[in-house]
Amino acid sequence: MHNNANSLVVLDFETSGLSPDNGDRAIEIGAVKINNGVIIDTFQSLMNPGFRINSFIENYTGINNRMLQSAPPCHEVMAEFADFIGSDNLLAHNASFDKKFLDAELNHIGQNYLGEFACSLLVSRRININAPNHQLSTLVNYKNLASEGSFHRALFDAQMTAKLWLCMLDDIENQIKHEYVPFELVKRIAKTPKKNIPTLLAKW
């Protein structure tokens, strides 16, 4: 099995808190699969973490304990999600957050993934230099991306992250000589200091 460079899975977790190291678990996963700039598949499921979530998380996400009670357990959902990911590369808004939960949840079931993570937050900070801030909802507004749904639900946030990503790829594409933006380049952008971005893009 080898890495599929043309396919990208954009994912978003809702969780019981900020840190799996403190016992927090995923409570919802939403994801879309992008191929050649088109969304070709989606994945969404609540999952029961095995304990009650607090009222802050209920209010923040709109996901409540009654909904989670009837949801399948994390290990079932994550096994299906691992199949959905396959060998694709991965993308999330503030990827370090979703990566640590993906790693923790897959570790619980002894599974792994092959793809590399990209982060739309790190790219946005370098590309959308005039945005008021780089929260997902702000950027969706800033870029005038059509949106109908609720932020802080996994599938909607994944869909919005995907739209934002494609929009940023367009912006980058207009600044480089290549006809498309290779994954290698977005990884480079995310690691390059903001002031060096124009030089980096000019070289592509």
Next chain:
DNA sequence: TGCCAGGCCCTCTTTAGGGCCTT
């Protein structure tokens, strides 16, 4: 009982501090 995230990035920086972003 008391504790409670962590990586990135800027700057009044590097012998550090604090805001941003994710739930």
